Amino acid sequence: MADDPIQPAGAEPLLSVRGLGVFFGGGPEEVQATKDIDFAVYPGERVGIVGESGCGKTVTGLALLGLLPPATTRIVGSAMFEGQNLIGLSRDRLRRVRGRKISMIFQEPMSALDPVFTIGQQIGETIRTHFGATKAQARERAIDTLASVGIPSPARVHDSYPHQLSGGMRQRAMIAIALVCEPRLLIADEPTTALDVTIQAQIIDLLLDLSTRNGTALLFITHDLGVIAETCTRMLTMYAGQVVEDAMVDNALVQPRHPYTSGLLRSLPRLSERGAVLPSIVGRVPSLREMPSGCRFEERCRYRREQCAVPQEIVALESTHRVRCCRWDALELPGALTEREALA
Amino acid sequence: MSTSIVTVEDLRIRFPTQDKRETVKAVDGVSFAVTEGETFGVIGESGSGKSTLGRAVVCLLKPSDGRILHGDTDPYTLSSAELRQRRRAFQIIFQDPNAALNPRMTIMDSIREPLDIIGGTSRVERDRRAMAMLDRVGLPAEFGQRYPHELSGGQKQRINIARVLTVRPRLIVCDEVVAALDVSIRADILNLFADLQREFGLTYLFITHDLGVVSHVSSRIAVMYLGRFMELGPAETLAQRPLHPYTEALMSAEPIPLPSSMRGSRRIILHGEIPSPTNPPSGCRFRTRCPAAKDRCAAEEPVWREMEAGHFVACHFAGFVTGRAE
Numbered sequence: 001m002a003d004d005p006i007q008p009a010g011a012e013p014l015l016s017v018r019g020l021g022v023f024f025g026g027g028p029e030e031v032q033a034t035k036d037i038d039f040a041v042y043p044g045e046r047v048g049i050v051g052e053s054g055c056g057k058t059v060t061g062l063a064l065l066g067l068l069p070p071a072t073t074r075i076v077g078s079a080m081f082e083g084q085n086l087i088g089l090s091r092d093r094l095r096r097v098r099g100r101k102i103s104m105i106f107q108e109p110m111s112a113l114d115p116v117f118t119i120g121q122q123i124g125e126t127i128r129t130h131f132g133a134t135k136a137q138a139r140e141r142a143i144d145t146l147a148s149v150g151i152p153s154p155a156r157v158h159d160s161y162p163h164q165l166s167g168g169m170r171q172r173a174m175i176a177i178a179l180v181c182e183p184r185l186l187i188a189d190e191p192t193t194a195l196d197v198t199i200q201a202q203i204i205d206l207l208l209d210l211s212t213r214n215g216t217a218l219l220f221i222t223h224d225l226g227v228i229a230e231t232c233t234r235m236l237t238m239y240a241g242q243v244v245e246d247a248m249v250d251n252a253l254v255q256p257r258h259p260y261t262s263g264l265l266r267s268l269p270r271l272s273e274r275g276a277v278l279p280s281i282v283g284r285v286p287s288l289r290e291m292p293s294g295c296r297f298e299e300r301c302r303y304r305r306e307q308c309a310v311p312q313e314i315v316a317l318e319s320t321h322r323v324r325c326c327r328w329d330a331l332e333l334p335g336a337l338t339e340r341e342a343l344a
Numbered sequence: 345m346s347t348s349i350v351t352v353e354d355l356r357i358r359f360p361t362q363d364k365r366e367t368v369k370a371v372d373g374v375s376f377a378v379t380e381g382e383t384f385g386v387i388g389e390s391g392s393g394k395s396t397l398g399r400a401v402v403c404l405l406k407p408s409d410g411r412i413l414h415g416d417t418d419p420y421t422l423s424s425a426e427l428r429q430r431r432r433a434f435q436i437i438f439q440d441p442n443a444a445l446n447p448r449m450t451i452m453d454s455i456r457e458p459l460d461i462i463g464g465t466s467r468v469e470r471d472r473r474a475m476a477m478l479d480r481v482g483l484p485a486e487f488g489q490r491y492p493h494e495l496s497g498g499q500k501q502r503i504n505i506a507r508v509l510t511v512r513p514r515l516i517v518c519d520e521v522v523a524a525l526d527v528s529i530r531a532d533i534l535n536l537f538a539d540l541q542r543e544f545g546l547t548y549l550f551i552t553h554d555l556g557v558v559s560h561v562s563s564r565i566a567v568m569y570l571g572r573f574m575e576l577g578p579a580e581t582l583a584q585r586p587l588h589p590y591t592e593a594l595m596s597a598e599p600i601p602l603p604s605s606m607r608g609s610r611r612i613i614l615h616g617e618i619p620s621p622t623n624p625p626s627g628c629r630f631r632t633r634c635p636a637a638k639d640r641c642a643a644e645e646p647v648w649r650e651m652e653a654g655h656f657v658a659c660h661f662a663g664f665v666t667g668r669a670e
Binding site: 052053166167196199200201205223225226230253254268274275278280282284336 | 496606617
């Protein structure tokens with residue numbers, strides 16, 4: 001089937017998302033935030049989701065875990081995870097998955113950590129909820145986990161409140177809470193964006209190490225293509241609520257097939273001569289209320305033609321590369337390499 | 345001979361901590377001069393003192409020690425009326441485009457406000473100048489009647505630029521001005537800064553933590569750590585052949601969007617975090633995180649020395665660690 005998400009040979013997907021769409025508002029005012037999201041994550045695989053603000057990256061992550069406000073959200077499609085559909089799962093059942101099988105970490109650890117409980121109490125809560133451990137067992141396991149995420153004095157941090165820790169330490173503590181139950185999938189939403197580059201390098205290393213050591217699959221949401229290149233093997237480019245490209249990272253960087261992926265890569269300063277004009281993508285992401293009926297990127301696309309005025313289907317060019325652009329065949333799009341690198 | 349628009353001499357800025365028991369040495373002995381028309385980049389992690397330095401340059405913070413010269417004048421020797429007049433030429437733009445705009449004022453009123461304060465021109469003339477700047481930063485005239493919440497982050501940052509330009513500054517301190525923007529918008533704003541520099545002969549002090557951005561826009565770059573400069577040199581040399589181990593670590597920490605086979609493997613992971621500026625380490629303040637620290641680094645503070653023409657560094661083993669010297 002042409003729209004089959006990319007799959008490595010012989011494996012069953014850990015997570016299989018089909019036709020996922022998120023609507024906000026309800027009634028006549030209802031708007032659609034994401035549409036026809038299809039992708040799969042295989043066990044131990046690291047998949048990046050990239051795109052500008054407002055493209056639906058975070059909404060997709062939150063929808064998978066049932067973290068969007070139910071009163072104002074309607075979700076269609078399915079997300080199969082270990083034989084059950086996460087979409088529409090009862091609160092009780094979802095609770096058994098969340099934190100145990102799938103965890104999520106966020107950009108701002110302070111918004112995820114409760115300021116009035118110690119780090120230890122917050123990790124302990126997760127352990128006791130899912131494993132029914134005693135307080136002493138929970139403490140021991142919590143301290144082990146804090147040590148495993150590279151916290152220098154885990155016992156002290158265990159008894160600290162979030163405000164007593166630095167930004168990097170809080171991020172590690174949040175990762176420890178997310179990983180204490182050894183989930184099979186970790187959804188990381190911009191986990192390094194608020195951090196300094198030297199601390200970011202530490203956290204990237206940690207996530208890579210934990211993922212390879214425990215076989216945890218990673219769904220890494222970020223706007224930073226450099227971070228994707230260093231952490232993921234596959235990347236999904238999202239634009240205006242849709243997946244527009246799904247490819248192995250190394251291929252997408254060298255030879256992107258969607259003009260939006262290419263545009264994101266080309267606008268990075270490293271590719272231009274110092275002081276030269278940076279190629280930007282003119283315009284902005286369309287608002288949810290004014291979504292174009294044809295290709296959603298058309299208005300900003302320098303390669304647009306008449307055939308772009310109709311809705312674009314995602315097509316598979318190879319078993320590991322899908323793209324939502326009818327002109328993919330006709331275009332030679334520049335990627336992340338400078339001219340010199342491309343020739344080498 | 346090029347002229348210095350700003351000269352900073354052994355600048356120190358200290359703040360008391362909240363409980364008044366300790367002193368934060370935010371800037372702790374920094375000297376440099378910015379040449380008219382150049383873009384001088386300052387890079388550093390949070391807590392390095394780079395924003396404090398930027399604020400001091402435009403007289404938003406008074407030096408605790410040392411001095412800052414605007415041209416050849418020390419602004420703090422001027423009367424407050426003279427100071428107000430003179431510092432118009434030295435402006436600053438901040439990271440958060442929202443924080444600088446009053447949500448209850450229209451865009452037009454915000455852009456015109458600096459001219460209203462200066463006075464001396466008619467309302468018609470002030471409107472005309474504000475409108476011209478709105479146009480110059482690439483926004484349509486009807487935006488003048490809108491309010492900040494109706495604009496995107498990139499558009500708001502354009503408004504902040506227009507607003508600063510109304511008073512015809514000579515130097516603009518750009519403090520993380522593109523950090524909050526998406527990559528494609530970031531490229532637009534950086535292009536705009538470059539255009540304006542050519543058109544108005546502006547000088548920029550460009551403060552950022554983003555290595556890609558700083559190497560693209562700057563002619564010279566200073567690397568700041570815990571209140572001091574570690575290295576200062578021409579942008580290209582500094583990025584490609586750093587002399588200080590901190591610069592090298594910073595450069596190598598930047599994630600590069602290249603296929604795994606093409607990325608250099610020389611990734612230096614710095615352990616630990618930037619120490620507290622209330623009590624910086626003895627000797628070289630980078631030594632607690634330096635992969636090559638020796639006994640001498642704790643005992644003796646490295647001298648700020650010019651290793652090559654225009655390329656300064658503060659490290660006992662400059663060049664050796666980074667493989668530049670034999």
